[in-house]
Amino acid sequence: MKTVFEVANVRCGGCANTITKALKEAGFEEVSVDLTCEPRKVTIEIVDEAQSAQAQAILRSLGYPLSTDDRGFTEDTILKAKSFVSCAIGKIN
Numbered sequence: 001m002k003t004v005f006e007v008a009n010v011r012c013g014g015c016a017n018t019i020t021k022a023l024k025e026a027g028f029e030e031v032s033v034d035l036t037c038e039p040r041k042v043t044i045e046i047v048d049e050a051q052s053a054q055a056q057a058i059l060r061s062l063g064y065p066l067s068t069d070d071r072g073f074t075e076d077t078i079l080k081a082k083s084f085v086s087c088a089i090g091k092i093n
């Protein structure tokens with residue numbers, strides 16, 4: 001089933017490229033990132049809760065947590081820094 005995650009810190013095509021590449025490398029076949037709305041939406045074909053948790057962990061590790069995640073100032077700052085690096089990598093690739 002298609003699952004939509006609303007994520008924070010996604011700004012451009014570089015971010016979308018990084019997210020798409022990382023999720024596809026993890027075995028997710030259908031991935032799309034919608035840059036036209038706020039918060040940004042990542043749509044993934046997921047078959048069970050384990051895959052959902054895995055996708056969320058991958059997004060967070062790249063600096064793109066769910067927009068509903070409860071984050072403190074320090075954690076939010078760290079995730080934003082990670083997202084800048086992920087974005088730059090996505091622009092290069």
